[in-house]
Amino acid sequence: MKNKIPPSELSIEKMHSGRSCLNLTSSVDWECFPDYADFILELLGGSIISKSDGADVRIWEVLIDNEYFFLAFDDFPVMITLESKSPQGDDYLPAFKALLVEKS
Structure with missing residues (x-):
């Protein structure tokens, strides 16, 4: 599954819960x-x-790395996200983003 990480779509934002999430892509549907x-x-x-x-x-x-x-x-709007469940998880997301950019 090469070139499935559009670096332009990778972004970290705060959710309503106060935790952070890494937006991965809006180019993949439910079936995929x-x-x-x-x-x-x-x-x-x-x-x-x-x-x-x-x-x-x-x-x-x-x-991932002993963190959940x-x-x-x-589906609306279409987006796949990696969502943190803890303050420690929030701290991991920038490194995950950098790794995915490197591998894209």
């Missing part, structure tokens, strides 16, 4: 999310802990 999730987790050295799939949203709990995150697909 599992392959994209596997691709991203391989690059970041992560693993899937649990999956919750709905009609318009998919929220998977993942473990949500890898989420939202």
Whole structure:
């Protein structure tokens, strides 16, 4: 899955929860999310802990560097995000962004 990381779409922002998220792409649809999730987790050295799939949203709990995150697909607007669940997770996101830019 080469060139699936558009560096221009990678951005970190605060969510309503106060935690940070890394916006990954708006170019992947609901059906392709599992392959994209596997691709991203391989690059970041992560693993899937649990999956919750709905009609318009998919929220998977993942473990990366001994820290838990949500890898989420939202259908409106379409976006895949890596969402922090803790202050420590917030601190990881800039390094993850840099790694993904490097590998894009």
